[in-house]
Amino acid sequence: MQHELTKEIQGEYSYGIGPYKEPVLRIEPGDTVAVHTVDAFEGKITSESVKPSSIATLPFVNPLCGPIWVDGAQPGDVLAVDILSIQPVGPQPRGVTCLQKYFGLLSPTASSLSEPFPEIVKRVNVTNEGIFWSEEIVFPYEPFVGTIGTAPRVATINSLTPDNHGGNMDLPDVTPGSTIYLPVRAEGGLLYLGDIHACQGDGELCGVAIEMASLTEIKINLIKDLPLAWPRLEDEDRIMSIGSSKPLEDAVKIAYNDLIHWMVDSYGFDKWDAYFILTQAGRVRIANVVDPLYTAGAWIDKRYLKSGK
Amino acid sequence: MQHELTKEIQGEYSYGIGPYKEPVLRIEPGDTVAVHTVDAFEGKITSESVKPSSIATLPFVNPLCGPIWVDGAQPGDVLAVDILSIQPVGPQPRGVTCLQKYFGLLSPTASSLSEPFPEIVKRVNVTNEGIFWSEEIVFPYEPFVGTIGTAPRVATINSLTPDNHGGNMDLPDVTPGSTIYLPVRAEGGLLYLGDIHACQGDGELCGVAIEMASLTEIKINLIKDLPLAWPRLEDEDRIMSIGSSKPLEDAVKIAYNDLIHWMVDSYGFDKWDAYFILTQAGRVRIANVVDPLYTAGAWIDKRYLKSGK
Amino acid sequence: MQHELTKEIQGEYSYGIGPYKEPVLRIEPGDTVAVHTVDAFEGKITSESVKPSSIATLPFVNPLCGPIWVDGAQPGDVLAVDILSIQPVGPQPRGVTCLQKYFGLLSPTASSLSEPFPEIVKRVNVTNEGIFWSEEIVFPYEPFVGTIGTAPRVATINSLTPDNHGGNMDLPDVTPGSTIYLPVRAEGGLLYLGDIHACQGDGELCGVAIEMASLTEIKINLIKDLPLAWPRLEDEDRIMSIGSSKPLEDAVKIAYNDLIHWMVDSYGFDKWDAYFILTQAGRVRIANVVDPLYTAGAWIDKRYLKSGK
């Protein structure tokens, strides 16, 4: 697939998503952008003997590229971002994951009296053919954008937190072939992205997927006057609504409820019918259960959407 | 597929899972049993004009068959139950779902000041070819056992609650071709099952799947001296641990943690390796987010299990 | 205060609350009962060198006295239990608390990969004058009934779990001078109680208060035809509704909502007025955040109840 790149960005990383920073790039709706991302540790884990706690100092983690200003984007609009391709870059081993002292679903929290977990770093080769974990284990290369979001109107959300602006959702479905819809709340939309994962299990159990630097190509379209409460995603087969909250059931609630509204507003379903149909055929992806808010995506197969009217 | 049935049970439904009731059947390990189940409403929703609140009185809902006494089963053992087949039975429309006043993920709870939801009943034809929801929507026939569990040592758990004994997990993976492992805590194991669903979406959103009466065939094996903390499931491709709790993240925690122990104990993994591998390749099914406790299953593909030693 | 005791019970401890067991005592409404309780460890922690894990085997913990059958009690009625007095009994040191491997709010759970907490036992002298923790610290003697509940209709709940039947609420307000209202769901009411605490902080942080054997006097009255959803409590100054659930906010929700219904039904308030008044003057006690369900009591001072009509 050959994309004509109109714009390119790299460097000047940001640790917050908000209207506080000058755009690093200004584009027209419909433009394609090649984004050179660094990994979530900014490339500082240069060997397996580096302690994550020695190089990652909160809140200076999960660096993002952006903001990208989209001409004409106004509060109440939507950025529709097509994920075109994600290429791993840099010398091998390009992929890194690690165990941290107080991070991850099964780890003690800093607010417990337990001993911290050991710090363990694992670096792996990543190619388009796979992630070479060990001689016997090769994970499929299923890359996605871990963090992508638009600026809120007033506040600036740190780059680790997902919420109704998108952000650090760690949702494996934000992958080439999909389009993510993000609400515009500040003028220009102000899109940030980064935190590319070569693959990830549901929930991102220990808190760190296979992190890597990448060349990520996206196309940014603008949809006028579609005020979304939460991000949405679409691919060839599915429509998905995305919620982020704690506890996890609240994220599922937000996602399913938004999906009902989508079915009602865009496909003509009665709301109780939509509720019934999702009960029988809805699907849920647990994206992360480790970040400051947890993320779930609820989707329905498009074959069930024909009969809404 | 032809199964030689050695035993058969039906009638005499139970609304609790516990050691309080005389066994309705006594079997040897390895026996196959044909279980004639009624639907979760005991067949009382005979038309779409029946109000669920008029026929379902707590705690007399979700009737189960059992208990089945397994000779030789002692606390610390495991019942390994193969799900052989599930056939819909009874005159059409055999399948029923409904909206209830105060039940379901998006519904108000009885502890809110909001108005209840409307009571709506929907009955549908169910065959091995599909669930005929409307002219345009046919859901695939993907039947499973919604409730299956063994008796606790002392207490008797109502048939609506899933917990570490199994119970009302509403997990679509308990389907023909799978084996569910249930901890024995009372002498004889005392297996109960029922609540067959013709299909169900993740989470069982409105709280009621496509409920139906069935002829369900299971084979019950006994594994001695394997004290399980929580139920587990296995099929051709996967091993899955199952947790039930609230909030939902605790169910996910229980499931993933048990899966790590399984990988360590049975496949020789180091515990931190297992934690890492599940981070990259673990999968989670949200079974229910509507019952008194929520259920999640975490699994790993067997192709990643070869290298544990 | 002199009470004429009509009945007395002791021994034959129960580890479940349910209709499964023959009454140990049958009384008339209005009778007073002297209950000889053992501590939550059944008196087995006889020195500070005893490991709790060596003597407390689940589910055989938190032994209760009962059930007490109340003549005429039918489902839909209420037992109104006056707590008359609680006396510590047995040789000093009578009080015991301990740290357990996997129990308590700040402790790792058995489903974590963390190391367990150390097992530490602390025994203390308890008199009506105080709990003598150390030379410098004396806690006030503020005894209460940790576990008190009525049987559900079908199931039998283990003695560790609080729910809408009461049970192991660990609510310090169940103290002499208060009346607790418990819903009758099985014939005879079937009251169980035990788990007396000499004092306890909010939430019962490490999971074990100052546990002690006691002579506890109660008076049991019967209120006909008052179907309660959850337990309630009353003393000279306050009315309190009690919820048990997870997460903790659900327990608070249940309690406040029930209190609104109480204000509406018994004191003539409009429901929105009650909601407003509790917003400004409601109070919440966190009873426990360590048991299988968490318990909260929400109350309002009686001086605000005069103007409901």
Add this chain to the structure above:
Amino acid sequence: MQHELTKEIQGEYSYGIGPYKEPVLRIEPGDTVAVHTVDAFEGKITSESVKPSSIATLPFVNPLCGPIWVDGAQPGDVLAVDILSIQPVGPQPRGVTCLQKYFGLLSPTASSLSEPFPEIVKRVNVTNEGIFWSEEIVFPYEPFVGTIGTAPRVATINSLTPDNHGGNMDLPDVTPGSTIYLPVRAEGGLLYLGDIHACQGDGELCGVAIEMASLTEIKINLIKDLPLAWPRLEDEDRIMSIGSSKPLEDAVKIAYNDLIHWMVDSYGFDKWDAYFILTQAGRVRIANVVDPLYTAGAWIDKRYLKSGK
């Protein structure tokens, strides 16, 4: 009580807490400041017929005064803010509360399918003698600062969210006579405050206390080199740690755990002893269960702190 006011601020309200805005006042440590606050609705609810939804547009609610720059304050320091006095100001009725469509513990959320709650406004006279709710109900005047916090290092938190910077905690203990300790994370500390409540019940049930404009006097001291993870509070009798999170049990966990560290670091307790003592004598205030994160304060009476060494 006569305070010599060195500084005064009012106007120029802020809807975020962060380093994004120029200080409105620069002070020396030890200075006293008179802060003229508006109510949480910026005074726009001028009669009981105003619909809150017509005047409060997210995120432009809960206006704060600030930031106040404190000379010499560096990341790792603490601002110790004494609350000196809080006076109600403006013409009567000065106090306002209201019911909103989708806000409050018992209200439906915007993510439910339920109907919204009615919008009801209630305005009341507030004096130092009380809050005159009705002819029969007078709530005591117990004013406090609902929102007070310091800027994070990178992000800007909206004024509705409490977190480890303080913020919209809605904690009734931030009242005259108390000192709140807030971590400095950005240079100058950058203190914001507002959202004064004339009184409030535990949890702030419907989400809106008795809101009022005020003249609030505070004294700001600087403690060098005391890196706090979470806010703390102290008054004559108690030390209190404050956590904000969801679910509510996590806020309680954070607060109790921080309190243990405080007892260990400042009073010489062994950590297990502190855990034990809080189990028997700790107290918890539920501040809010309605904001984006919930807040709890855990405290211990100072009389138990003498024996730590």
